[in-house]
Amino acid sequence: MGKVTIKDIAREAGVSISTVSNALNGVSVVKPETREYILEVADRLHYIPDLNGRNLKAKATKVLGLFTTSLKGPYFATLADIMFWECVKHGYELNIFVTWSEKSAITSILGKRVDGCVILSHDVDEEGAKRILELDAPTIFLDRELKGNRVSSIIFDSYKDGTTVADYFLKKGFRNFAVIQGVLDNYDAIERFRGFRDRLLKDGIVVDPEYILEGGFEREKARDAMAQFLEKGNPMPEAVFATNDLSAFGVMDALMEKGIKIPEDIEVVGVDDVEMCQWYTPNLTTIRTGYEKQGSLAVKKLVKMINGEEQGDIIKLHGQLIERESTKGRG
Amino acid sequence: MGKVTIKDIAREAGVSISTVSNALNGVSVVKPETREYILEVADRLHYIPDLNGRNLKAKATKVLGLFTTSLKGPYFATLADIMFWECVKHGYELNIFVTWSEKSAITSILGKRVDGCVILSHDVDEEGAKRILELDAPTIFLDRELKGNRVSSIIFDSYKDGTTVADYFLKKGFRNFAVIQGVLDNYDAIERFRGFRDRLLKDGIVVDPEYILEGGFEREKARDAMAQFLEKGNPMPEAVFATNDLSAFGVMDALMEKGIKIPEDIEVVGVDDVEMCQWYTPNLTTIRTGYEKQGSLAVKKLVKMINGEEQGDIIKLHGQLIERESTKGRG
DNA sequence: CTGAAAGCGCTTACAG
DNA sequence: CTGAAAGCGCTTACAG
Numbered sequence A, B: 001m002g003k004v005t006i007k008d009i010a011r012e013a014g015v016s017i018s019t020v021s022n023a024l025n026g027v028s029v030v031k032p033e034t035r036e037y038i039l040e041v042a043d044r045l046h047y048i049p050d051l052n053g054r055n056l057k058a059k060a061t062k063v064l065g066l067f068t069t070s071l072k073g074p075y076f077a078t079l080a081d082i083m084f085w086e087c088v089k090h091g092y093e094l095n096i097f098v099t100w101s102e103k104s105a106i107t108s109i110l111g112k113r114v115d116g117c118v119i120l121s122h123d124v125d126e127e128g129a130k131r132i133l134e135l136d137a138p139t140i141f142l143d144r145e146l147k148g149n150r151v152s153s154i155i156f157d158s159y160k161d162g163t164t165v166a167d168y169f170l171k172k173g174f175r176n177f178a179v180i181q182g183v184l185d186n187y188d189a190i191e192r193f194r195g196f197r198d199r200l201l202k203d204g205i206v207v208d209p210e211y212i213l214e215g216g217f218e219r220e221k222a223r224d225a226m227a228q229f230l231e232k233g234n235p236m237p238e239a240v241f242a243t244n245d246l247s248a249f250g251v252m253d254a255l256m257e258k259g260i261k262i263p264e265d266i267e268v269v270g271v272d273d274v275e276m277c278q279w280y281t282p283n284l285t286t287i288r289t290g291y292e293k294q295g296s297l298a299v300k301k302l303v304k305m306i307n308g309e310e311q312g313d314i315i316k317l318h319g320q321l322i323e324r325e326s327t328k329g330r331g
Numbered sequence C, D: 001c002t003g004a005a006a007g008c009g010c011t012t013a014c015a016g
Helices: A006-013 A017-024 A032-044 A051-057 A076-089 A103-110 A126-135 A158-171 A187-202 A219-231 A245-257 A291-306 B006-013 B017-024 B032-044 B051-057 B076-089 B103-110 B126-135 B158-171 B187-202 B219-231 B245-257 B291-306
Strands: A063-068 A093-098 A116-120 A139-141 A151-156 A177-181 A212-214 A239-242 A267-272 A285-288 A314-317 A320-322 B063-068 B093-098 B116-120 B139-141 B151-156 B177-181 B212-214 B239-242 B267-272 B285-288 B314-317 B320-322
Touching: A006 A017, A006 A032, A017 A032, A051 B051, A063 A076, A063 A103, A063 A291, A076 A093, A076 A116, A076 A291, A076 B076, A076 B093, A093 A103, A093 B076, A103 A116, A103 A126, A116 A291, A139 A291, A151 A158, A151 A187, A151 A291, A158 A187, A158 A239, A158 A267, A158 A285, A158 A320, A177 A187, A177 A219, A177 A245, A212 A219, A219 A245, A239 A245, A245 A267, A291 A314, B006 B017, B006 B032, B017 B032, B063 B076, B063 B103, B063 B291, B076 B093, B076 B116, B076 B291, B093 B103, B103 B116, B103 B126, B116 B291, B139 B291, B151 B158, B151 B187, B151 B291, B158 B187, B158 B239, B158 B267, B158 B285, B158 B320, B177 B187, B177 B219, B177 B245, B212 B219, B219 B245, B239 B245, B245 B267, B291 B314
Parallel strands: A063 A093, A063 A116, A116 A139, A139 A151, A151 A314, A177 A212, A177 A239, A239 A267, A267 A285, B063 B093, B063 B116, B116 B139, B139 B151, B151 B314, B177 B212, B177 B239, B239 B267, B267 B285
Antiparallel strands: A093 B093, A285 A320, B285 B320
């Protein structure tokens, strides 16, 4: 290939490499004609800057990193697409990294591959997170509460979302529930469950451990758990709180396979409001968490922290209950 | 933060930076004790190498790039996850870039951010692709046929998949069809359609342009197109070929809303074999294209091209028809 | 086995 | 407005 460098451009254009660099970077000090000519030569030679050379000297890479344990899941693509567009607006690129530990984020930040990170782990790495806080590297956590000078969290108020669902069911007069847990060490899964449980406790209602099923945030897993539950012949609860939509679909799959009617025999509520909630029959009552907002806010806040315009914060997004067919059983 | 460099380690350990570099990189020439000690010091100081310094001098970055126009779509996450694991096996990292033109891939390769690229564009950028071919940068295209010294394509034999579906319907004695087109300039969309059409033509069957609908590979768009088609009151076709599963679901949504029975009144076939094919009622007959294989093969081939072990190739993956309820109408 | 030195491609004060 | 020079953090022949 024979890589073209600023040296080649300088020779070809008959100027120094400093002038080439200044022209290329639009430093206003260069005479317009010189600049024009250099740009033309650069273009003719198909010049592409070596990012390593540039980043080595420069303080910024103008790249943000999105670190995640998995690209799957119902809303990752939407979240990332929104973040991507928000990055473009602010003059940044977005790189996505699949990784199992925060170490990779640390390496990328300290290795000067990115100027800041957004971290979305399905499994929390406490040690890595602490290290990030120590270093005070510009970071946004989407999955836990952490705050530093340049470290923020933008999370769902999942505890409150759990209480919202409990409130809703209690108002209907229900007292017997099943709960589908999510990924066991996932922040949102834990908080949604806690909120639901605590609100019920206030009214003196305890959820029987037999009625707490593991859904792992997955449709298939939830379906299996519910099918197994039904096998046991326990009395049916009046309503099910699934800690995400996917597991709610799994629960409904299993119920309907047994001929149990939703919402007449049992009501179901999920969390997330993925698109499919509107397509599934019956369509699903759920909490709209607002993950689109999370994506754009993450980038905005991160850029501000990088620029030193704002300090770290903990931002909680409030969910909203969207009522649909799956809970139109009684009053 | 006060970035730690090999200089700091050298000073702290009382050796030269060359020795530090050699120790860190496991060059066997270093005395084991020296090496151990240096590693310990590096660890103690929380040393993280500056990737720009390293990549500037080194010929390789050990990073592969996956460039795509969108993270959405039913199989992107699976494809990327598989590629990620395959990268780990080969000692590479995987970076994902959302981008609208091949220019970004070129910048990354020539900018020495990555050693090679896998490109999956929903909209084809001919100019950019040509430039990659000229440069002969290690690249795998997943969306079009291109071949160079270090440029390969790993694509579905979508033309053949189209003929397979046509064959299947013809054997059942059908002669009246509707087709749901995909994204108009998408390679697979075009080829699936061409294969289907050409096979029918051989039997003297022409698909009425009124029966060729635009589905854009999206469920909603296909649903709307089919709903609009039904409004017109044209005679119903015997079968529908949707050029991907998502649009097949949309078509079935629209048909069932009008009380049309699948497969009794009309049969439907899709392409991809996404998971949902098994969940939808009726579950969907489709072509299993084998995108998992595409992902792992892409990484393997790319690594071999980078290492100079293999030249570019055009690899076509054969699809397989999976028969399910949506075509169990007649013989 | 270890160290001094050159250089990767770029940016950035600083002199002219 | 332009250029000579230093230096970003690393690797890599080469001498010892």
